[in-house]
Amino acid sequence: MTSTVTGFQTADPHRPDVLVTAHEPADVVAAVRTASDRDLPVTVHATGHGHTVGRVGGLVVATGEMRGVAVDPTARVAWVEAGARSADVVAAAAAHGLAPVSGSFPGVGVVGYTLGGGLGLLGREFGWASDRVRAAEIVLDGGELRRVTDGELFAALRGGRPSVGVVTALEIGLVPLRTVVGGGLFLDVADAAAVLPVLHRLAVEAPESLGVSFGVVPVPALDVVPAPIRGRTVLHVRLVDTSGGAARAAERSVRAAAPVLLGGLRELPWTESGTIVGEPEVPHAYEGTNVLAGEVPAEALGGVVEAARTAPVGCVVDVRRLGGALARRPEGPDAVSFRGAGWIVRVLSSTEGCSPDDVRRAHRAVLAPVAESALGRMAGFVYGASPVGPAELHEPAVADLLTRVRAEYDPAGRFA
Ligand SMILES: Cc1cc2nc3c(=O)[nH]c(=O)nc-3n(C[C@H](O)[C@H](O)[C@H](O)COP(=O)(O)OP(=O)(O)OC[C@H]3O[C@@H](n4cnc5c(N)ncnc54)[C@H](O)[C@@H]3O)c2cc1C
Structure with a gap:
């Protein structure tokens, strides 16, 4: 019998022959042993936030109940x-x-x-x-x-x-870490030309304590949405700072560049850090991709915003400043690629009622202004069936490491 496994991503769910809901490591051991004995491929499903394409047949281990x-x-x-x-x-x-x-x-x-x-x-x-x-x-x-x-x-x-x-x-x-100063400022996307050069400078000059990112969000015209941003496409500037002062100064600079429709910074406990970006919690069908880019000028970010604003399908954009400790190698060996990236530019669309070709065309257009500086893509931010080449996800040395590890630990390709 075939089961269906859904999570946050509702498009193209896994339809395995065997679904094992694991409650403890022994359940995982038993499930994998069964798969090995019966020569079934194994897929892992936790929450479905990173789901790409559905697996038909085989065995799925659902780990979402193991929350210790x-x-x-x-x-x-x-x-x-x-x-x-x-x-x-x-x-x-x-x-x-x-x-x-x-x-x-x-x-x-x-x-x-x-x-x-x-x-x-x-x-x-x-x-x-x-x-x-x-x-x-x-x-x-x-x-x-x-x-x-x-x-x-x-x-x-x-x-x-x-x-x-x-x-x-x-x-x-x-x-x-107990508290940070953080929050989001909503501005009209029509003010992007005034805001982006300021934001770009703030991001490039930011101390490491300050996280700077912004989104382009087409906000639905629903009654539950606060009136100042209802039905508008907004620039959502997100700031978070462990020292406090840098975020407050950045907020003042943004407010001086253009009117803020809604939002502001506050001191908040880290347990409320989910309010800074404030992503919706409703499971849905979506496709998304991203580019990890070197240094990009403010004009390129302007091009991204303009392409998203005028796209024929709804595009949510998230641009985050990288660098600082992200660029430094940690203690011990690891497999993070493209540490030299200065920015990540992400784009995501609901696929409900849209053709995949239209969504992918729009995503290519949104990312085109940063294509020249592209180093690769981050796998965790590739959603749905969005196309991605294997060489885009890892630097050659990391790709070689993964090849050796797969050959040694999963020669049968059970988890491929
Ligand atoms: C709204 C939203 C916000 C996000 N914000 C961020 C963010 O701020 N920063 C960031 O880096 N990413 C972010 N992500 C991306 C997210 O981290 C990745 O998509 C991640 O893969 C999700 O893992 P999951 O276990 O929740 O999802 P799942 O879809 O259940 O798992 C995704 C994949 O992870 C692997 N996996 C999961 N668990 C295991 C396991 N136990 N053993 C082996 N492999 C496993 C599998 O390959 C699986 O297919 C966000 C995603 C969404 C949808």
Whole structure:
């Protein structure tokens, strides 16, 4: 019998022959052993936030119920099970004045996020989430549960998402953090020409404590939406700062450039960091892609905004300044590619009622202004069936590492 597995992404769900909902590592071991015995391909599903295309047949291990988190405040580490959401780890760590290097959305799975690098809101200060992985527990083909703390498999799991097994838990380092100054400012996209040069300068000159990003968001004309932005396409400027002063100064510069329709900064506990970008929590069908770019001029960002504003299909854009600790190699081996990127430019569209060709054409147009500086793409931000070449996801040295790791740990291609 075929089951259907859906999560945050509702398009093209997995339809496996065997669906195993795991509650503990022993369930994962038994599931993988069964798959190995019956020669079935294995796919992992946690929350579906990073879902690309549906697997038909084979065995799916659903890890979303394995949400345990244990914090060791003295060692400043958390043991995070495969299905724990960002909000679970943020809450457990906050009880000790600590925080993970978490991203924008509380519902994302920490293990999937971290295996793919994990771009946190405070990445410029604290690096990639995968830089802080201290240990991983993984079930390999045949059902062997192994703890890894060094070697090539460990390196591959730190940002390379090698797909050679089911990770049952990660041990991740935490940072001391209680509050930040952060928030979002909504401006009319028609003011982009005045705002973007200011924002570009702020981002390029920002201290590492300051995270700078902006979105282009076509806001629906719904009653639940605050009147000042209802039915408008807005520029959503997001600022987050562990020191406070830099974000306050940046807010003043943005307000001096153009009228702010809604929003503002405040001091907030990290447990409320999901409000900074404020992504909607409603599962839907979407396709998305991105470009990790070197340095790009303000004019190129203007081109991105203009292409999104005028696109024939609704395009949500997210542009984040990188650099700082994201550019530095961590202690120990890892598999994050394109650390030299200064920016990531993402685009995402709902695919409900749109043809995939129209969506992909619009996404190419949105990313065209930064194509010249493109270094590659980040796998965790490629959604749905959006086309991506394997050479785009990893630098050659990382691609070679992943090839060796797959040959050694998953020669049958069970998790490919
Ligand atoms: C609204 C939204 C906001 C986001 N914000 C950020 C952000 O701020 N920063 C960022 O870096 N990313 C962000 N992402 C991207 C997200 O981190 C990735 O898509 C990530 O892969 C999601 O992991 P998941 O487990 O939640 O999703 P799933 O779709 O369940 O898993 C995605 C993939 O991760 C792998 N995987 C998951 N769990 C395991 C496991 N236990 N063992 C082996 N492989 C596994 C599998 O290959 C799986 O196909 C965001 C995504 C969304 C939809």
